Amino acid sequence: xxxxxxxNTTKVYxxxxxxxxxxxxxxxxxxxxxxxxxxxxxxxxxxYQKVIDELESNGVQVFELGAVEPNPRHTTVNNGxxxxxxxxxxxxxxxxxxxxxxCCKAIAATTLSESDNIWDLVEGKVTWDKALAVxxxxxxxxxxxxxxxxxxxxxxxxxxxxxxxGEAIRPKAAFLDPTNTFTVPARQTACGGYxxxxxxxxxxxFVNAPKYPLQFNVVETLLKTVRNQLPIAIKEPENYEAxxxxxxxxxxALNSFCTSGFKTQASLHALEQFSSTLDxxxxxxxxxxxxxxxxxxxxxDESVADDFARFAVNVMGVADNEDKVSVANLGIEALxxxxxxxxxxxVHLSEMGIKSLPIDEMVEKATHGADSLPHAYRVLTKxxxxxxxxxxx
Amino acid sequence: xxxxxxxNTTKVYxxxxxxxxxxxxxxxxxxxxxxxxxxxxxxxxxxYQKVIDELESNGVQVFELGAVEPNPRHTTVNNGxxxxxxxxxxxxxxxxxxxxxxCCKAIAATTLSESDNIWDLVEGKVTWDKALAVxxxxxxxxxxxxxxxxxxxxxxxxxxxxxxxGEAIRPKAAFLDPTNTFTVPARQTACGGYxxxxxxxxxxxFVNAPKYPLQFNVVETLLKTVRNQLPIAIKEPENYEAxxxxxxxxxxALNSFCTSGFKTQASLHALEQFSSTLDxxxxxxxxxxxxxxxxxxxxxDESVADDFARFAVNVMGVADNEDKVSVANLGIEALxxxxxxxxxxxVHLSEMGIKSLPIDEMVEKATHGADSLPHAYRVLTKxxxxxxxxxxx
Numbered sequence: 001x002x003x004x005x006x007x008n009t010t011k012v013y014x015x016x017x018x019x020x021x022x023x024x025x026x027x028x029x030x031x032x033x034x035x036x037x038x039x040x041x042x043x044x045x046x047x048y049q050k051v052i053d054e055l056e057s058n059g060v061q062v063f064e065l066g067a068v069e070p071n072p073r074h075t076t077v078n079n080g081x082x083x084x085x086x087x088x089x090x091x092x093x094x095x096x097x098x099x100x101x102x103c104c105k106a107i108a109a110t111t112l113s114e115s116d117n118i119w120d121l122v123e124g125k126v127t128w129d130k131a132l133a134v135x136x137x138x139x140x141x142x143x144x145x146x147x148x149x150x151x152x153x154x155x156x157x158x159x160x161x162x163x164x165x166g167e168a169i170r171p172k173a174a175f176l177d178p179t180n181t182f183t184v185p186a187r188q189t190a191c192g193g194y195x196x197x198x199x200x201x202x203x204x205x206f207v208n209a210p211k212y213p214l215q216f217n218v219v220e221t222l223l224k225t226v227r228n229q230l231p232i233a234i235k236e237p238e239n240y241e242a243x244x245x246x247x248x249x250x251x252x253a254l255n256s257f258c259t260s261g262f263k264t265q266a267s268l269h270a271l272e273q274f275s276s277t278l279d280x281x282x283x284x285x286x287x288x289x290x291x292x293x294x295x296x297x298x299x300x301d302e303s304v305a306d307d308f309a310r311f312a313v314n315v316m317g318v319a320d321n322e323d324k325v326s327v328a329n330l331g332i333e334a335l336x337x338x339x340x341x342x343x344x345x346x347v348h349l350s351e352m353g354i355k356s357l358p359i360d361e362m363v364e365k366a367t368h369g370a371d372s373l374p375h376a377y378r379v380l381t382k383x384x385x386x387x388x389x390x391x392x393x
Numbered sequence: 394x395x396x397x398x399x400x401n402t403t404k405v406y407x408x409x410x411x412x413x414x415x416x417x418x419x420x421x422x423x424x425x426x427x428x429x430x431x432x433x434x435x436x437x438x439x440x441y442q443k444v445i446d447e448l449e450s451n452g453v454q455v456f457e458l459g460a461v462e463p464n465p466r467h468t469t470v471n472n473g474x475x476x477x478x479x480x481x482x483x484x485x486x487x488x489x490x491x492x493x494x495x496c497c498k499a500i501a502a503t504t505l506s507e508s509d510n511i512w513d514l515v516e517g518k519v520t521w522d523k524a525l526a527v528x529x530x531x532x533x534x535x536x537x538x539x540x541x542x543x544x545x546x547x548x549x550x551x552x553x554x555x556x557x558x559g560e561a562i563r564p565k566a567a568f569l570d571p572t573n574t575f576t577v578p579a580r581q582t583a584c585g586g587y588x589x590x591x592x593x594x595x596x597x598x599f600v601n602a603p604k605y606p607l608q609f610n611v612v613e614t615l616l617k618t619v620r621n622q623l624p625i626a627i628k629e630p631e632n633y634e635a636x637x638x639x640x641x642x643x644x645x646a647l648n649s650f651c652t653s654g655f656k657t658q659a660s661l662h663a664l665e666q667f668s669s670t671l672d673x674x675x676x677x678x679x680x681x682x683x684x685x686x687x688x689x690x691x692x693x694d695e696s697v698a699d700d701f702a703r704f705a706v707n708v709m710g711v712a713d714n715e716d717k718v719s720v721a722n723l724g725i726e727a728l729x730x731x732x733x734x735x736x737x738x739x740v741h742l743s744e745m746g747i748k749s750l751p752i753d754e755m756v757e758k759a760t761h762g763a764d765s766l767p768h769a770y771r772v773l774t775k776x777x778x779x780x781x782x783x784x785x786x
Contacts, residue, residue: 001571001637003408008401014654015396178394213618214638214645221614225606244394245607248653252607257650260641261407 001212001261008255010147011173014248018175019050022093022135023058025173029133030090034083036065036104038096042139047180051095051137063087065107068096071154071161071275071282072103077118080107084132085116091133097192098143101136102151105169108132118153122162131168137175140184141233141246142192142283144199144254146174154276160365161276176251178243186234190343191283193230193246197223198286199253202269204262206307206377212261219258222249223315231342267376268293271385273362274392278354287345291336292391297378298328304378308332349393359389394605394654401648403540404566407641411568412443415486415528416451418566422526423483427476429458429497430488435532440573444488444530456480458500461489464547464554464668464675465496470511473500477525478509484526490585491536494529495544498562501525511546515555524561530568533577534626534639535585535676537592537647539567547669553758554669569644571636579627583736584676586623586639590616591679592646595662597655599700599770605654612651615642616708624735660769661686664778666755667785671747680738684729685784690771691721697771701725742786752782 092104108131136146149170152163232242274285312318312331485497501524529539542563545556625635667678705711705724
């Protein structure tokens with residue numbers, strides 16, 4: 001096991017009856033809060049009014065930043081920074097998905113930096129080590145940003161998604177209420193849930209390194225749990241237990257326990273350039289990619305057969321046998337069928353009318369201009385990446 | 394899932410090359426530290442001298458409390474309190490097992506209280522909510538006290554083990570170096586490892602409540618991982634991976650993730666009165682108890698058969714079949730064989746020459762004078778407890 005340092009300080013309030021603690025957390029830092037959200041869907045929800053009431057009735061002054069985009073833009077972050085600086089705000093509260101939480105983290109760091117522009121922090125032009133307090137209230141089980149210390153921001157002018165990372169932007173508190181995810185439509189539930197699976201795949205299920213028994217077994221267990229509970233959350237949107245399991249799984253897939261002692265590999269997240277190129281939902285991009293990436297690797301090189309066969313048996317429930325390549329292929333088919341039939345998602349871009357891709361541009365983004373993806377589970381050359389993208393059409 | 398709050402702030406330094414961070418953690422709180430340990434075995438170890446050198450060469454003044462007992466006595470705690478109060482010490486550093494860590498927690502809280510006697514805090518005569526900083530350096534994989542916020546102290550005069558519990562005594566940092574456990578003899582390795590398994594059994598594997606998919610599956614996975622890695626750590630004491638897995642598993646069995654959303658049941662820990670009555674090692678007491686407790690419950694009431702059969706199949710590797718009572722019985726036998734043959738521990742007290750027990754006294758302690766153990770996995774009357782103790786002879 002590699003040496004590692006682990007600490008995750010976020011205080012989690014989990015469940016139906018925790019909202020009354022919100023003002024206590026906010027008032028630890030000051031009496032002014034910026035509440036960020038994605039727009040009218042949240043703003044018109046009963047949750048939003050309950051949050052505002054809880055805060056205002058306890059003496060907290062609320063400022064608002066609406067219309068945070070999926071893949072939040074650096075210009076939106078900068079708008080939030082201006083509000084915080086102008087009003088002496090001490091805390092940012094995100095109500096929404098990972099994008100809103102990430103936006104709040106970026107605002108929090110930029111506000112206490114010497115710049116008014118998050119992109120200066122992203123590019124390292126300005127150093128930072130402090131941030132306003134961040135509080136997260138996720139309304140979808142997906143990124144796990146609520147217990148994690150990084151954020152991803154889109155610069156549309158440059159066509160780049162990038163981010164910052166540091167202990168100061170880890171949320172001080174996270175309010176995880178499964179009932180807040182009841183209204184998430186089936187397709188978004190599926191995409192968010194698949195994002196969790198992809199974090200687990202990338203973080204340390206498919207690793208080209210020794211498998212540490214504890215962390216690896218736990219990751220496999222989380223994968224299997226999500227594989228089984230996600231279809232229930234899709235079919236029965238008000239199933240509390242399934243929604244609760246998904247929400248807690250999202251946090252744990254990204255809270256660093258699973259990666260303790262591992263170097264993360266992240267092939268799928270590097271390859272997932274659909275969201276930045278086509279404005280496709282990130283989780284859907286990952287779902288389309290995974291079986292193609294697995295099939296490509298297996299056909300190229302049978303050294304992956306044992307890992308993929310283990311996945312087939314232990315996660316997808318495929319019957320084991322001696323022929324690991326055949327079991328691995330059955331596992332890949334089972335995953336694709338799961339995505340199509342149980343998650344109700346397309347498995348090829350053509351199903352959405354997308355007939356061609358700017359493949360060269362995507363390959364450049366995936367490899368950051370290098371010759372290959374060298375630190376991935378298996379090294380992928382640019383040619384490999386291009387072929388995998390082609391399989392997704 | 395029940396509502397819950399979760400936060401675990403301990404900073405973990407895991408691995409072979411982390412000791413250089415020790416003075417950084419100590420100096421966050423002040424330049425005087427009380428180093429507590431169990432006696433000459435630690436004091437004469439190379440580790441001890443390295444710790445003292447690391448601290449002193451970085452300007453930290455070291456005070457010492459040696460001879461902390463297994464089941465640390467309240468009088469020893471009070472000796473530590475006197476040293477801390479007399480010298481204005483800001484931090485306690487435990488080098489040793491759970492007893493030493495618990496002793497440091499108790500010293501830390503008492504020093505900042507209005508009493509000089511830990512037992513005033515235990516009995517609630519004095520309130521407390523602050524503590525000196527606690528830093529833990531476990532030298533055995535066992536209690537998980539290094540990431541947990543409670544401690545157990547023995548009052549030999551009263552014949553009672555009890556403790557205190559609060560966020561202030563959760564260690565600020567824990568240094569987990571698997572090589573520090575290489576010299577733990579086979580029998581203590583076995584007892585410490587079994588203590589981890591018993592935490593998992595009690596904390597939420599055998600629960601008389603709905604099984605939340607995520608937490609329950611993770612607990613089962615941790616159990617299976619310990620079941621497989623502990624015999625390796627016993628046979629190959631310098632196997633880094635096995636020692637590392639055990640050390641990290643100990644922390645995670647008690648760091649509250651596994652119990653999030655559950656009420657813990659703790660039948661085994663309530664029943665384990667051998668350590669306080671016979672001065673037997675706690676983990677050995679638990680190992681002797683578990684199969685008898687399971688057998689007694691199964692013979693009394695087949696409602697446990699499904700749970701025990703699942704344990705048999707998923708943890709002990711017993712082949713499944715339709716007859717759950719028979720599978721459950723095979724699982725209990727497999728556990729007893731595992732304890733005897735793979736852990737090398739006695740499975741009856743008579744093997745250690747213990748031919749009789751003060752059963753009435755033990756029953757009173759287990760039930761705290763009530764009529765039964767009502768919140769256990771299955772309610773146990775005093776008569777039930779007595780019969781289980783009898784089976785252990």
